[in-house]
Amino acid sequence: MTEPGPPSATSRALLVLVAAFAAALAACVQPVGPARTFDSYERKASDTASTALSAVQTGRLGAQTAKHDDTFAPYLAVLVSEAEDEASSAQTTFDSVQPPNDESDNLRDDLDPLLTRAVDALSQARIAARRADFDEVAEQEPKLAQSARELDRFIEAHR
Amino acid sequence: MKKVLGVTLGVLTAVGGFLDIGDIVTASVTGARFGMSLAWAVVLGVIGIVIFAEMAGRVATVSHRPVFDLVRERIGARLGLANLLASYFINFLTLAAEVAGVALALQLASDVNYLLWVPLVAFLVWIVIWRVKFETMERVFGLAGLALVVMAVALWQLHPDWSSLWHSASHPEVTSGEGAPTYFYYGIALFGATLAPYEVFFFSSGAVEERWQRSDLVLNRSNVYLGFPLGGVLTLSLMAISAVVFAPMNITVEHLSQAALPTVVSVGKVGLALILIGFFAATFSAALETALSSGYTISQYFGWQWGKVVRPKEAARFHVIVILSLIGAALLALTAIDPVKLTEYTVVLAAAALPLTYFPILVVANDPDFMGDKVNSRLSNGLATVYLGILIVVSVATIPLMIATKGGA
Amino acid sequence: MSEQPEGRRVLAALHLLDRQILDSDSMLAGKVDDLEFERPSDGDPYVTTILSGLGALGPRVGGRLGRWFSAVHRRLHPDPEPGPARISFGVVKRVNNHVELTLHREELENTEFEIWARDHVIAHIPGAGHAPE
Numbered sequence: 001m002t003e004p005g006p007p008s009a010t011s012r013a014l015l016v017l018v019a020a021f022a023a024a025l026a027a028c029v030q031p032v033g034p035a036r037t038f039d040s041y042e043r044k045a046s047d048t049a050s051t052a053l054s055a056v057q058t059g060r061l062g063a064q065t066a067k068h069d070d071t072f073a074p075y076l077a078v079l080v081s082e083a084e085d086e087a088s089s090a091q092t093t094f095d096s097v098q099p100p101n102d103e104s105d106n107l108r109d110d111l112d113p114l115l116t117r118a119v120d121a122l123s124q125a126r127i128a129a130r131r132a133d134f135d136e137v138a139e140q141e142p143k144l145a146q147s148a149r150e151l152d153r154f155i156e157a158h159r
Numbered sequence: 160m161k162k163v164l165g166v167t168l169g170v171l172t173a174v175g176g177f178l179d180i181g182d183i184v185t186a187s188v189t190g191a192r193f194g195m196s197l198a199w200a201v202v203l204g205v206i207g208i209v210i211f212a213e214m215a216g217r218v219a220t221v222s223h224r225p226v227f228d229l230v231r232e233r234i235g236a237r238l239g240l241a242n243l244l245a246s247y248f249i250n251f252l253t254l255a256a257e258v259a260g261v262a263l264a265l266q267l268a269s270d271v272n273y274l275l276w277v278p279l280v281a282f283l284v285w286i287v288i289w290r291v292k293f294e295t296m297e298r299v300f301g302l303a304g305l306a307l308v309v310m311a312v313a314l315w316q317l318h319p320d321w322s323s324l325w326h327s328a329s330h331p332e333v334t335s336g337e338g339a340p341t342y343f344y345y346g347i348a349l350f351g352a353t354l355a356p357y358e359v360f361f362f363s364s365g366a367v368e369e370r371w372q373r374s375d376l377v378l379n380r381s382n383v384y385l386g387f388p389l390g391g392v393l394t395l396s397l398m399a400i401s402a403v404v405f406a407p408m409n410i411t412v413e414h415l416s417q418a419a420l421p422t423v424v425s426v427g428k429v430g431l432a433l434i435l436i437g438f439f440a441a442t443f444s445a446a447l448e449t450a451l452s453s454g455y456t457i458s459q460y461f462g463w464q465w466g467k468v469v470r471p472k473e474a475a476r477f478h479v480i481v482i483l484s485l486i487g488a489a490l491l492a493l494t495a496i497d498p499v500k501l502t503e504y505t506v507v508l509a510a511a512a513l514p515l516t517y518f519p520i521l522v523v524a525n526d527p528d529f530m531g532d533k534v535n536s537r538l539s540n541g542l543a544t545v546y547l548g549i550l551i552v553v554s555v556a557t558i559p560l561m562i563a564t565k566g567g568a
Numbered sequence: 569m570s571e572q573p574e575g576r577r578v579l580a581a582l583h584l585l586d587r588q589i590l591d592s593d594s595m596l597a598g599k600v601d602d603l604e605f606e607r608p609s610d611g612d613p614y615v616t617t618i619l620s621g622l623g624a625l626g627p628r629v630g631g632r633l634g635r636w637f638s639a640v641h642r643r644l645h646p647d648p649e650p651g652p653a654r655i656s657f658g659v660v661k662r663v664n665n666h667v668e669l670t671l672h673r674e675e676l677e678n679t680e681f682e683i684w685a686r687d688h689v690i691a692h693i694p695g696a697g698h699a700p701e
Contacts, residue, residue, distance in 0.1 A: 054409060082413075
């Protein structure tokens with residue numbers, strides 16, 4: 001009843017599956033590519049602004065719960081610091097992309113200060129949250145709201 | 160009276176134990192990004208798991224053998240082995256994601272980095288498996304998971320526009336600004352999270368461990384027909400609160416901390432406490448189940464003694480597999496791979512592998528040699544076959560969609 | 569020990585192969601991983617031996633994985649060149665959904681991995697002797 005195995009159909013099927021999975025993973029893990037045209041640079045800028053907006057809005061919600069003393073300090077600290085990391089790494093990634101032309105330079109000059117303000121406001125909130133200083137966190141809310149408006153305007157302008 | 164109590168307890172346990180890190184992450188992410196327009200994927204998943212869990216439970220009750228045990232007999236040693244390898248691999252990834260999920264829940268409660276919690280979590284999971292009785296384990300964590308009902312409460316408190324939520328859910332369409340491939344990719348993710356294969360391995364092995372008799376079939380059916388859909392309601396609640404709170408604010412969910420946020424916004428401190436307890440219970444019980452499933456699948460393929468009912472010395476290989484799997488999963492989590500991304504990829508892969516798990520169940524449940532008079536009725540066969548068709552379509556579509564959407568970017 | 573007198577005609581591939589083996593205590597004792605036949609000059613071939621364990625499954629599964637199974641089997645077995653574990657068909661009590669034996673697990677040959685796992689790992693962990701109560 002024993003047939004010595006050829007490189008069995010099983011092994012071959014497995015190999016195909018592993019290859020497919022590896023291809024899928026490779027497609028997902030994308031190193032940040034260069035932007036060669038203004039359009040693709042603009043898209044990167046827009047995506048970065050969206051990420052920062054999401055982070056800022058998250059921080060804002062956190063600040064609102066702090067204002068009503070409706071949360072716990074450890075949770076708030078994690079929430080805000082993760083938002084800060086999100087915004088800050090988005091900025092770092094964006095800054096590492098070479099602007100392809102002058103027009104792109106202007107775009108970068110427009111976006112960078114917005115990102116910096118967003119990250120700063122989130123940092124302040126994070127520091128306050130870690131100190132369980134809910135009042136200080138709540139005070140960041142207007143700054144975060146302002147950042148959100150700016151980023152939103154940027155995204156709309158570059159749709 | 161006692162029977163009613165037993166049934167109620169069973170249903171509640173099933174509801175509380177339904178969610179895991181996959182459901183929590185995918186429901187939050189898709190709610191924020193697609194509103195309720197992917198609700199159908201959850202409904203489809205719940206129907207699927209009800210069909211197959213009922214079959215698997217029936218098989219276990221009648222033949223006193225769990226489904227995976229019978230896989231090799233029905234499809235042969237070689238195909239069975241390929242099936243085992245794929246199932247074990249996905250189970251392993253799920254285990255790593257659940258362990259990371261528990262660690263994340265602890266981080267949210269303590270502000271101590273989740274990586275520091277991972278080894279402790281893996282150890283705790285093992286200790287519970289080693290020392291705690293099966294039934295106790297299920298009951299405690301299942302009932303604790305009921306804390307997640309707070310998500311439904313949160314939805315109520317938000318006073319959402321119910322008609323617009325209902326409209327979005329019942330008229331699914333690709334959200335503006337998103338492509339169809341991404342939409343369906345996330346639909347598959349939700350589907351895979353709901354129909355997680357380990358649930359079936361665990362469920363049917365548990366039925367054998369607890370020595371379900373035919374008289375327990377009623378219990379089995381009520382748990383499945385009532386408990387799982389109610390669990391699905393909780394999943395949809397999470398999707399809805401994420402939609403209501405996050406979508407208008409352009410928030411995309413990238414962290415577990417955000418998954419809890421709508422409940423905090425709506426219900427405040429009490430909501431936060433309950434949802435953290437719920438997250439912990441849901442992920443911990445899923446970690447227990449997937450850890451045991453790693454042992455079940457391998458042991459049942461080779462015919463080794465398995466289970467918590469016997470002394471560990473009498474099921475040494477089973478326990479060695481569980482321990483090694485937990486260590487491996489902890490190591491994977493400790494590579495600091497993004498747990499949310501790991502969860503997303505794992506549920507998608509699980510969706511792709513669903514036919515492997517569910518086809519043998521259908522075959523066995525149809526075999527009069529095993530099932531006697533409890534063999535599949537024509538109706539359940541019809542339904543299950545239609546579902547198998549769906550599973551195959553999903554399976555074939557998964558990898559291409561994953562590549563086309565760059566992992567749901 | 570001949571199967572011929574009371575033997576059942578079964579489709580070996582369908583009714584024996586890959587079946588679960590239960591010992592005299594109804595404990596799980598491996599699978600029927602392979603079979604050995606005898607072919608008398610008169611009469612039909614009959615099953616003489618069940619082969620079980622990694623040493624039997626390895627050649628059947630084949631490929632790199634199968635060779636690895638065989639290697640693990642050789643590694644864990646006390647003998648230097650062990651063949652696959654054999655269970656004489658004479659100790660088979662009954663064949664229905666599983667193959668029931670008259671022997672206890674410990675008396676079978678296919679347990680070298682279990683014994684290794686027990687002695688080298690599990691026995692060292694406190695509480696290995698008690699089932700969770």
